Structures are given as structure tokens and as C-alpha cells.
Amino acid sequence: MKSELIKEALNSVGNILLTVGGRSMGPFIPDRSAVVIQRIPPGRVRVGDVAMVWTGKEHFLLHRVLRIRNNGGKYSVLIKGDRHLVHDGWHSGESVAGVVSEIRFPGGLQISGLPLMGLSLAGWMLSCCRLAAGRLSTFLGRR
Numbered sequence: 001m002k003s004e005l006i007k008e009a010l011n012s013v014g015n016i017l018l019t020v021g022g023r024s025m026g027p028f029i030p031d032r033s034a035v036v037i038q039r040i041p042p043g044r045v046r047v048g049d050v051a052m053v054w055t056g057k058e059h060f061l062l063h064r065v066l067r068i069r070n071n072g073g074k075y076s077v078l079i080k081g082d083r084h085l086v087h088d089g090w091h092s093g094e095s096v097a098g099v100v101s102e103i104r105f106p107g108g109l110q111i112s113g114l115p116l117m118g119l120s121l122a123g124w125m126l127s128c129c130r131l132a133a134g135r136l137s138t139f140l141g142r143r
Contacts, residue, residue, distance in 0.1 A: 003058045010097055014039045017104075020062055024081030025050065029103055035062065036102035042093055043075055050100040053079055053091050062100065063088060 009016050015038045023031050029050065037052050045051050047065050054060050063079040066087060077096060080087040104110045 003054070003060060006060075007054075007097065010037060010039050015098070015101065022081075024083050025062060025064070026083055028082050029062070029100070030105060032106050034104040035100050036104075037062075037098040038101035039098045040096070042096075045077060045093070045096050045099060051077065051079060052097045052099070053077065053088075054095045054097060055088075055091065060097065061088060 006016060006018070015036055017034055017036050019032060019034045020029060021031060029035060045065055045068065047068060049065050050062060051065050052060055052062050061079060061081075063081045063084075065077050066080050067078040069076050069078070069090065075093040076090045077093065078087055078090050102111065
């Protein structure tokens with residue numbers, strides 16, 4: 001039921017704000033971050049985008065697009081969580097509901113307004129810097 005409401009809201013409004021759970025996309029998207037999912041036309045997803053992909057009636061994944069395959073006008077995407085060692089397999093283009101257009105990190109930091117591909121790189125770099133700074137301050141605090 002919840003996934004049907006998400007699908008309906010995304011289709012009618014064009015974007016939705018969700019709080020995501022899990023660590024599969026860390027450090028790019030930390031656990032309990034809020035993300036804005038932007039609906040995109042079929043076939044407009046790009047390699048490097050973080051896409052919302054429906055994997056079943058009540059389940060979706062928010063993982064990075066590794067490859068795109070076009071078979072006579074029908075495309076499919078290969079996705080993987082940044083922290084996973086193996087990919088999630090190929091999914092039809094129709095299962096891609098949208099892509100991440102904004103990330104609101106726990107604690108208030110926000111990334112938005114970047115091109116989708118730029119968001120992937122800029123967000124990843126910022127997340128790595130935040131992670132390194134946090135580890136450094138923890139290390140220095142223990143001395």
C-alpha cells in the first residue's frame with residue numbers, strides 16, 4: 001500500500017521527499033537522510049544517476065545506475081548500491097520511477113540545484129569529506 005501511494009504521488013506531483021533507511025548508498029546517502037526523487041521521462045536516466053527502481057509490488061531500491069542497455073527501443077538498467085560488492089541485476093526501464101535530485105543529510109546539510117550527473121560526483125565528494133572530517137575529529141578527540 002505504501003509503495004502505491006509513493007508511485008501515485010510521484011506520478012501526480014512530479015517529485016517526492018522521502019526519508020530513506022539503510023547503508024547501501026553510504027557515504028553518498030547516509031542512513032536516515034531525506035531525498036527528493038524527481039520523476040523523469042522513460043529513457044532519460046543516465047549512468048551515474050541514483051535511481052528509484054521498483055523491484056516488486058511493495059519494494060523499491062535507491063541505487064546507482066552502472067550501465068544502460070538499449071534493445072530496440074526498450075532499455076534496461078543495471079544498478080548497485082555504492083557499498084555493495086555485487087550489482088542488483090538488470091531492471092526494465094519501466095521500473096525506473098525517478099532519480100535523486102536533492103539530498104538532505106541528517107543534521108541539516110543539504111545538496112540541491114545541481115545537474116543530476118553533477119550531483120552524483122559533487123555529493124559523493126562532499127560525503128567523503130564529511131566522513132573523513134568526522135573520523136578525524138573522533139580520532140583527535142580520543143587523544
